[in-house]
Amino acid sequence: MSEEYEVHGPHDHAVEHAGHHDEDPFASRMAVMTAILATIGALCAYQSGNSENLALYYKNEAAIKKTEASNQWNYYQAKGEKENLAELGAALSLGNADAHAKFVADVDKYKQQKEPIRAKAEAIEKEVVDNDAKSEALLHGHHRWAQATTLIQVAIALCAITLLTRKNWLRNLSFGIAAAGVITAVVAFFSA
Template identity: 60%
Template sequence: MSSHGFHVHGPHDHELEHAAQHGQSDRFAGTIAVTTAILATVGALFAYQGGATQANAALYKNNAAIAKTEAANQWAYYQAKGSKQNLAELGAELVSDERRARFVQSAERYKAEKEPIKAKAEALEQEVKDWNEKSDAQMHQHHRWAQATTALQIAIALAAIALLTKRDWLKWGVFGVAGLGLALGAAAALHL
């Protein structure tokens, strides 16, 4: 509006004022707007869950790598004890009878020391397997969250097209794709 009271209306402004004065509303646009807001909110939650499961998968894979290194260290320790046992047994064969008892005793000690080392290495290998399975499960769940988020993003894009074209069949397409996204989100939440 100018300082002289002269006001120019654009066609859109006129329609908005007319609708406001006469209580008219565009149900189609209102439905699409509310649907889009809901889909964007749910999509943000799905994206957050997808990121969280991906981070968990990486953390679990890291834990598996740490346990794998510890298991390898235990197997190397086990092998070293085995080598010492073999040397002691060889020494027992090569020395005189009066020195043999010392080598036999050392060989038996190394043999006894190997068993708990082997048990610890095997337990660590099981831990590696468990961490890897947890990581794989988290990655599967991450993919489901990502699929759900993608479906909701497609539904939002369809909603924009439906709003611009005012096509009722596109509105139903929005609901269909959104339903698919929600089903995928439910599958992710249920670890399916």
């Protein structure tokens, strides 16, 4: 009959001992703190990227609208040139009543056509200014989110070093930097 013998090594005793006793509370707290900071850091990084993307979107919209406004002003200028040519034609055709009447009618027509074009160009220019302002505000928010993310990442690195060195002053420093990161994130959130 074969009997199996169970041989216990030192590692078995260590595992059994760890299972019966409380874990190291310092290590547990630092692990929880690191997990919380990693979550906050991920949220800040997402917001940073989102703000940057929106800033680029509005900057692109401003560029498109600027081109549109330029096109409108060119169209306005073309109508103005036609008006000037019609005025010249009217001045040169004083001897021919029919031609003079046609040129005077053209002058009035071009004057009337220019006004809506000018109004549209000015409205588009206002959109350019609005989009540029939105882009600048979002870019400022992006910088705040990026600063918060950086502070949180530094705090996570300090937590890892704290776990290795078990220095209370280093733990407190990591908590302080983490608090600065969270405060920066809150400022970024409310300034958006």
